[in-house]
Amino acid sequence: MARAAGAQAVTPALRVAALTRYWGGFRANDAIDLSLAPGARHALIGPNGAGKTTLVNLLAGVHAPTSGRIYLGDEDITQLPQHRRVGLGLARTFQINTLFAGLTVIESVVLAVCERTGASRHWLRTVAGRKAEIAEAQALLAMLGLEADAGSVTRNLPYGKQRLVEIALALATRPRILLLDEPAAGIPAGESAALFEALSRLPAEMTLLLIEHDMDLVFRFAERITVLVGGSVLMEGTPADVAADARVKAVYLGEDVHA
């Protein structure tokens, strides 16, 4: 069915309605509404304790919301476990490296590819015999500039490269929507170029939600920004709107605003 482009509202890639999560009596997320158009470059910012990590974990399915719904396209995924959401095309990276420490980089990515293709249910062929999966993993590593590190054990990699493996593992699931949880966290300013480069090369049709502290990255990357404060959405708008908003300046950006 062809839909007249622009004439009609496109179904959002990801939509969140009145999403709420209490931790005891503390409202970490309070009635959050958020909608990502297909191919969106959307950033989520907010001071520490604003509820960004809680929201990512609700979206990914690590925690269940106290109330509210999450839709992937038209499908209600609020009750689905993590791995099923990944199967539907919703992937995430982690703010704190959550990798396969003892596996090599290529093994890790092949593993992620095999989980997507269903090869990980089978055991008649060896991993080395899975040529298609290996080729795909190698292509991913090449795209991220990690081909020289394919044989390295993950825990022995420098931190910046481990951040790239984070993204490689998420991309191996072939996501339609990718949640990037502070991908630049902990990377020294001088070494973040490879990461920015990788993000800019992600396919245009992939919907991206970036949770980030680094304002350089946010304003370079995002077409829309949602500002989260105290568990609620303070405002949503273009980078220019956000930079101009007095409330945002007050609670979050301070005087150092990049427009």
Added chain:
Amino acid sequence: MPDGRWSRREVAFWLAPVAAFFLLPGHLVLGSQILIAALFALSLDLILGYAGIVSLGHAAFFGTGAYAAGLLAVHGWGEPLTGLAAGGLAAAVLGFATSFLVVRGSDLTRLMVTLGIGLLLFEAANKAAFITGGVDGLSGVVMWKLLGVFSFDLKGRTAYLYSLVVLFLLFLLVRRLVHSPFGLALRGIKEGGRRMPAIGAPVARHLVRAYTISAAIAGVAGALLAQTTQFVGLDVLGFPRSAELLIMLVLGGAGMLYGGLVGAAVFLAAQDWLAGINPAYWQFWLGLLLVLVVLFARGGLLGALATWRARRGRRP
């Protein structure tokens, strides 16, 4: 990347038990015990060394397999290979049924749940003396000729070769398993359990499968013991058997496929030798060995060997 190729060292390793058959004909009974314990340790390695599931109750599956094969023979069906399959199947059913209690939860939960299931089964077998023979054990196990040709002799020649062939075939299966994408997924769970669901992996399903396969292999090992000794004692389900199994695997090195085999051989040979010197105190030396290995040889004896080889190789 695991390619399943055989190294020269592996071939040499497997020639050793074949050579032992010809060179040590007086030790075949001990040899069979080692081979059976090795198979049992291999089953634990699959879940502990690869998937990272700790268990203190693996004897539940060993004992189930032993009683299944033993009871079948007592009640008139002494055909070895089908008996072996029955032992594996019975243990697999129990493994599958209990896996759901084990795959969730932390290490401590798993230790307690596996320990508890082991104790439950032990006492159940103890109470059900009318079936199992209770503390007196299950006697009257009469085995038919293996393949209709080889009878189980007193010197233990048939038992030894039978055990060796079964161990080798199941080793081939486990070896292929851990080198496959499924095996990679198990290592993934151990190395990064929190990441697995985020790459779309059905962690619980992987673990249920691994646990069931492991239980089946443990059951075959138990069945082998019942058939080759033609007796099933209550100790097949006992806690010491689970604990010794864990010691064997850690001693040899978990997660390296051969660790359990080496550990079983070292453990039982040392037990045999030390008990010959002083029957009362052999566990003292075993305890000392275990402490030394855990403290100073990461990855057990095989881990220490690998470290030593790497260090020697780096020297000019």
